[in-house]
Amino acid sequence: MLLKKIKVMDMRNLTLKSALILASLLLNGFLSNAQKKINFDEGWKFHFGHAANPDKDFNYSTATIFSKSGAAAKTAIDPKFADSTWTSVNVPHDWAVELPFENSPNFDVESHGYKPVGGFYPETSIGWYRKHFSVNKKDANDRFQIQFDGIYRNASIWLNGFYVGTNMSGYVGMAYDVTDYINFDKENVLVVRVDATQYEGWFYEGAGIYRHVWLNQYNNLHIPEGGLYVVPEIKGKEAIVAIETSVENKNLKTSQCTVYSYITDRNGKVLAKTNEQKLSLAVNAQSTVKQKLTINNARLWSLEDPYLYKAFSVVKQDGQIVYQTKTRFGVRNVRFDAKDGFFLNGKHLKIQGTNNHQDHAGIGSAMPDYMR
Template sequence: MREMIMIGARTLRLTRTVCVWLSLLALVVNMPVSSAAAGSMRSIECFNSGWRFIQGDPFGLGDTLSYANVKAWLLPAIDEFRHFQPSGRSPLQARPKPRASYAQPDFDDSRWRALTLPHDWGIEGPFRQEYPGETGKLAWWGIGWYRKAFQIPASDAGKRIYLDIDGAMSYSMVWLNGHWVGGWPYGYSSYRLDLTPWIQPGRENVLAIRLDNPEESSRWYPGGGLYRNVWLIKTDPLHVAHWGVFVTTPLITPQQALVDLQIVVQNDLTEESEAEVVTRLYEMDETGRPTGPPVASAPSTALHVAPECQAFTYVSIPVAAPRLWSLRDPQRYIAITRLSRSGKLCDEVETPFGIRSIAVDSEKGFYLNGERVQFQGVCMHHDLGALGSAIHVRALQRQIEILQEMGCNAIRTSHNPPAPELLELCDRMGMLVMDEAFDCWQEGKKR
């Protein structure tokens, strides 16, 4: 089996037999964030408030929603994520119609617990001495349901509506207004679902999410629940695709760096579109915002996008006298990509990145910007101690501050992808990251 070192959502294939995700600042950065500029059609809404929660399935459901029974419908919903399909759409296959009352929009959930995400039901206890020590002696396993009622303005008709889930532990299954949407089994991966076919602009909508955390499925404390942030994304039908800006810095000298961008544009219209793409690069200030005039820009690129397909464009932008990202000075830049159709702005996204070089020598070790760096790192699981697995940015920041005070310069995320906020903090604070994909290959250490 070949090693896969994954940087962002793209893969470099090597020849050994280990699989890790490596994020050393971000040789590739492909998680754009919205600028919410005037006229931009993209919006990103924190979707953490107003949820209802209950543990357990409704009476009589049995194994109707076991992973084995829904796998055939669940996986096609995220085919693009699994296979990096460059164009086209998975057809809307016949959705399963389990008689789960909790998924129906007219179900009365008023007796369910009201809460705000992120949420880890395991840390709420109680502790039980009879549980194995590796569980934290907390019951993180079991089934949980979340429901949220929300309004979509009538003015959003015609937009694409997406649900981004940064992490759901685990075997998540999602319904909107009683319709099966999809899900994702792995509790540590971020993923996106398209809500557009079932959204009701101008009316109340009801989202239902079921999680099934198997007992003895982890050899450490994983937590249970919607333990990371959830987002509602709205875009124009012609927009930059999910994780659609891919940045590399292949050539760096003291005088100039070359910044390469691969940009993926998605056309959800039933007619072809002519798009114009412009990207400008800015220095990033301490608050994470662009500062000053552009340090470089690319000329407008015309792009033809077929109906219901994706199209790629590639640009190379030279940056004079680049400021390099390093452990001592984690300087970053922001690529602002603007997408227009017929002179009208359709989308705008911001992609933070760092300019730096990495190299590995079999005898001398790791080099950052031509300087040998000795890894002084730790293995760090995703939980936050007494806070459980529910993501908390200040707690993550405090962990990194303590590690840096003791001389640490690197983190191995044992043994799974961390929350996006951890990677952002490491980029900002000057930490190297070995971003692992998962714990095992073919033989699990647990069932």
Template sequence: MAQLALRSGLIALALAIVGAQGYADNLRERTRIDDGWRFALGHANDPAKDFDHGMRPFFFGKAGYGDGPAAADFEDRPWRRVDVPHDWAVELPFSERGSSQHGMKAVGRGFPENSVGWYRRELAIPAAGKGRRFTLEFDGVFRDSVVWVNGHYLNREASGYSGFQVDISDYLNFGGRNVVAVRVDATTQEGWWYEGAGIYRHVWLTQTGPLHVAPHGSFVRATVNGDIADVTVDTTVRNDGKAGDHFALEHELRDPAGRVVARASEPARTVAADATTDVSAQLRVESPLLWSLDTPQRYTLTTTIKRGAEVVDRIDTPFGIRRRIDAWLLAHKRRSRWRRPAGFQSSP
């Protein structure tokens, strides 16, 4: 127990240090929070076996009324400690009643006692973080996941193949205890292959200032004409502040070796409070290194948001430059990489 307590303390200290660094320079910080989760199986049909979840009056009707494991004060110390990515289905026994397309595991409609899992984790957010924005990012949860923070219902994602983000900023106890709870229901299948069950990919905590590039807010596309690549950048800037703000954008493009090959600046403009605005920019690359299956050359676009001389956000967007590739040819070449007969030479 002492070792577990020490580990929890170190996790909290690490998050606090990362947070303090982020507050000092006002830039975004992205921290992977895969360790330190608690896990237990619930039940798909019986609330009593699902830790009485859903039995409290108004648990969906009032803010902060999450019950059972969704409540912040739920006692989860008897639960098993796990790190994610985690798949509880792979640990289950095989069953003749299991789906042949899903590994014959005892999970799904006929196994309600094995088809719901709960995850809980504490977050240490320093008091100095108040005023910043905090977002949980789930790369993949299978499936039908519901996210609660400090008893507040915040998000539901039905698909097990779609990553998603949850803005938790307005529900945090800055300088106090915070609890994330995730209920995962793997009763229903989505494919005809083994799909598993649980938080099977990474989880991230991203913090930014109120003025920042929105999630998935940087989109890059390139058109190749001869020895020139024209690069178009579309950026969505989000202002979560309580008043309008002004900003300018700067873009810096680096080739696979890290050399700067193009720059662009967009003049200052304004964005209203609690709103977004889209900004487009053009860059040109001479003699671009083209992406292909054999030589996957990757460029990096660095986008910086400035308020006057102050840098308030910065993100990197990796991408490749290539000519249009026919989908069939791409698939054929991918297969030929693994099935090429001896002595066979494919055309470029």
């Protein structure tokens, strides 16, 4: 529909602004079915489990979750489990901040802001989350990834009863390819069990899914997570920017594509662009394309002027963009000297900082974006 509308436009009368808008529409139109980031913050169900009693933890134990006889069906992992009586919540969510204060001398309570979370409080240290969602059948040829920006802590994840993975750290996000577990003809159920009985710091750490959750949808031919690597090097007034782009093929056959990169200033003006480099990838293969671009009269990043450029990497197949990603980067020169200290762009600086924690009074670790 978009292309039909474009054909009837008089291209000769386009102003520069209109041309930029048109280019943006074209790009977004080509990408709309290939790369989506769907917010999964709303519509969760929550219930406390129990760290010391499987009967109060929805029968969660080694006897059930590792059984080959289907005993896991008796737990909250089972997609058919009835959670209608559970508490409805949206994430980010911190269950610890909602608990009453506890006057106790043990370190568990001190490190959780005197909230009853930790080994001494098994009844309020395990949290279960469940989310029901649907995926359109027309997207069955795409790949899907569940991304958690932060869960405190020791979180195990299941989708439709299939174990997806466990992340022990409360401060490292995680992402899992769940393409093989997605249902396209019926409802999906995502389950997360969070164990906050242990701690990682001596400060208030909260408990639960305290950051955003996303369902990422993308092409089988794509740039994997962490697949864009950018390193600038100063050469006089120029910056030579080395860009490495990794491409992965999850199609069921060998795939041909081209890869190119470009750099813009902070306002989106294109400063440099590479040629399209051809790439052939076997099934499940991954390859890295190395390219270099030059920024003339590079504006250096400094404390007084923290200027950032943008680097884009684009994958095309059959003449259409199937995936793209971007990152921001600064051009600067850093040097550490054992005797004289730290230098930024040739200027001596003392490294200073503050001891900032990630919680806020009244809302705990579930910080909304506008509070950060």
